[in-house]
Amino acid sequence: MELSLLGCSPGVSRPFTMIVNFIAVLLLIQPSLPLGSGSMTRHFKWEVGYVFRSPDCVENLVMAINGQFPGPTIRAKAGETLHVELTNKLYTEGVVIHWHGIRQFGTPWADGTASISQCAINPGETFVYRFKVDKAGTYFYHGHYGMQRAAGLYGSLIVDVAEGEKEPFDYDGEFSLLLSDWWHKSVHEQEVGLSSVPFRWIGEPQSLLINGRGQYNCSLASGSAVASSNATTTGRGGPCRFLGHEECAPQILGVLPNRTYRLRLASAASLSSLNFAVTSHRLVVVEADGNYVQPFAVDDLDIYSGESYSVLLTTDQDPAANYFISAGVRGRQPNTTQALAILNYKPNPPFRPPPSPPPVTPRWDDYSRSRRFSLKVHALAGRSPKPPRKSDRQIILLNTQNTVHGLVKWSINNISLALPTTPYLASIKYQLKHAFDRAPPPERFPENYNITRPPPNPNSTVGSQVYRLRLNSTVDVVLQNANAMKGNVSEIHSWHLHGHDFWVLGYGEGRFTAAKDEGHFNLEDPPLKNTVVVYPYGWTAVRFAADNPGAWAFHCHVEPHLHMGMGVVFAEGVHRVRGIPREAIACGLTAGMKKAAAEDDAGN
């Protein structure tokens, strides 16, 4: 029984040795040693290119970095500088990489958002991302051009506390688990379908992945003693038979009994809202999006695309068994098998099937349960700044679905974002008149708009407007969800802000009303985050200090939603930005302006 996953009988030592070697050499997620006293700058030389890979046991083109998928994990200490020399080895596609959660103070051109912070890097060319990681936490990086994140362009970015600093919790070891979802059809096909008349939705993912590993045609769980009753638990094929070296063999987390481990979770999912759990183990949440939170214990946690969490797990269960680690779909009617990894109590054989079935993912549409989890997240007292008591400006963003010339779009206050060819950072800095729509976008939506009904005006406009924010002002944004084009449908969205963290002041159901709802804002211990969920037919209010000169995307982190226009652009203090590298602006209207730009910088 114990080796059924290996496809060979117990007592055969060679495959077992292979597995152990494999785990030691390849998995690279053994508890990490403390970092040595590294230099202040960490150098990386990366090449982005497609490779053939089988993330879920089905071969596909995957966008990789230095041949690795997911890309190499970056580990640094707070205060250090990262120097990533990125060469585009794709044949005809541009590329950029966004450092999700890193605020890029003083280096807004290194934010890695095509059309916003920089021009896409052309095939054959190299761009240097050089920026400081100023705050310890669990981050990740990913492509931010077209839907390249969904093609596999992502990896973990872990920032440890600075030398001499201490985390506000203890643990004996740690693991990073980067969660994602995976399609068998190419992102090119996905993109074209989303922009076709008639509309072609990408559908639910074929697989969910943990550190780039999933199983499409077989089930790890069907080997466990007790079959789960959850429909999404069992795979479509029979039991998986792995030798361990397979690209889609599950991630093994080797632990010792009676220790505490930090699991660093991040979701690079294109579409899926996920629920994470480990059979029989409680999880103590201690960090969210690179900020400490008041610790609280749960059996499972929801993680939306763009979010990250650290949870502490204590190995206090029967050490003779292994246990399933699971990520399953919530927030959309699931049609995808849960992703599984194995918590391997040493010295048990790593692939010994856990005797208990995988955790059952909570019902996908139990949003009350989801809200209860969101409301448990509070800032850890004394470890992060409190929000200003008042804001200088309140922007309300209606999340609607519309059609534009027959194309299905997502719109914000009835404008669907179409990115310009010239990056905003440069076109604002150099005051180009025709690079984007100069009219200020709306800050409200009509009083009589009924958020519980499909949009009365199905015709949206496409635009590239910018919300210009006064530097160092305090801005409130209320994300107002509403009914989509189809009756009785309101989708879940997870909004990510570049260049800033925000305080999550509150969540509510129905339409936001300042008079009624502002009084309930949490101004005492709201969590600082960079990504936040807005529930169906609900609203979410956030506050942030517009203290980072640059142009910054604020958008739904669901990849197809962003492709369909679900985002806005904020800009503040761009006149103060100095030193935009020439390479960042070699496109659009700024292509001919490099000299001017350099002179402008010198002259100011």
Place this chain on the structure above:
Amino acid sequence: MELSLLGCSPGVSRPFTMIVNFIAVLLLIQPSLPLGSGSMTRHFKWEVGYVFRSPDCVENLVMAINGQFPGPTIRAKAGETLHVELTNKLYTEGVVIHWHGIRQFGTPWADGTASISQCAINPGETFVYRFKVDKAGTYFYHGHYGMQRAAGLYGSLIVDVAEGEKEPFDYDGEFSLLLSDWWHKSVHEQEVGLSSVPFRWIGEPQSLLINGRGQYNCSLASGSAVASSNATTTGRGGPCRFLGHEECAPQILGVLPNRTYRLRLASAASLSSLNFAVTSHRLVVVEADGNYVQPFAVDDLDIYSGESYSVLLTTDQDPAANYFISAGVRGRQPNTTQALAILNYKPNPPFRPPPSPPPVTPRWDDYSRSRRFSLKVHALAGRSPKPPRKSDRQIILLNTQNTVHGLVKWSINNISLALPTTPYLASIKYQLKHAFDRAPPPERFPENYNITRPPPNPNSTVGSQVYRLRLNSTVDVVLQNANAMKGNVSEIHSWHLHGHDFWVLGYGEGRFTAAKDEGHFNLEDPPLKNTVVVYPYGWTAVRFAADNPGAWAFHCHVEPHLHMGMGVVFAEGVHRVRGIPREAIACGLTAGMKKAAAEDDAGN
């Protein structure tokens, strides 16, 4: 019987009307009317983007222009200027378009070759191709970045004689037939496979297309009275059942009896060498690659990728029947059904199955037959310049296969072409030192090289060298074919020269020897062409006047071979080039040089 292709019984008039309408409205290849007295400049506004299309009845992503595949046919008169405003509507890919056969005198930046004449056009950006079509003839255009031609980016370009001029032959009507081959796997996957270790060959095409139409899952021919004995004739499915509106319905050429039609053939094939024939009809060849040839009659003709021909067909057969038009594979062991179209003698129903089977494609490896056809092509006396009696320089280019770091490559004199990021035209013009390898590439290969054996040195080098030619000198190039990596294999190649026509002085078998072979060069009536075949283990000699300031690709027109490095670059008189548009050089080392470039032009 007569409506079996329609899948409905005779006498049902509605489908028939639909078909007639369809033919009238959509096919766009009815005999063309004489052009009106157009302005000297013809304007086109094009957008390149992917669409879902079923070229061979199987749906796929296809690269289209203004939603059309193949792209719109351009028709102009000799001496006119084309002004094509090309906007890239792809999401992450650059694009360029090459005007195959147009010499671009004075406009080398409009040649549409990424990394050679210009930077790829970024997504969202627009580039204006403005150039003169100075010579009447049958041309086509296609993508020239990565393998985008194979993604479907091509269309016909027909240049009529100037007002008042006359062709040296008469005809009553004409049709353009653009031939190509088609794969179901994406060009991205093809590109990555070709650059993988282990090597993954693209395989034979799934279908051959005539004007973008083929049939993968059914056979037009199986409806004909006499089944063909040729294995490549019959499709894999049963008889095709078309109503006529299908994207993969065959091209119908509606003709009247006892007339003469000009068929303009061009091959945009990625891989396949093709043989073209029409059942029971002789073809009189009158034009090759935009140059008149001494008319000669054949039953079929070979057409290699990059070539074009005009043939005259007289409708002198039984007018009660329709006839098959066929394009089948030669030069490689075929694994692809021949493409079929229908020569429809009016007023027969267009889809009435031809009673005679399609032409049988000649044996793929009967190269003696192929050579005999090549040797029939002679310039038409008095209609094109004769070659200079002597050349100033002779460059011999050995066509070999090698490996470079385990990758399979094609090499020329042991150098596999790797295109630089900065376009040659600009980096030569502005004398950039580090844009490409400055060492002159070899003009010969070792005396003791045995072309009948696999390369003794399997390790090639990758390079970006340029053959610098003296302006207005006469250059001979001898293409020397050889054995590939595998024993007893020498592949067929078709070499295309940009910016020039060349005289085809001769073909030979075995190793070229100046002393022996030069005496047999045809200096009396060699055809002027822009593309020429080199047969397995043979050589082909061409001569051209280096009279066109610019940087010009000379390469195997087989798309995967070029991707694998099978090409060289010629440059002549680049210092004389004036007016390179800023948009053409916004990449690589010239991205920051636009101002300098403009000044340089002004100062000179």
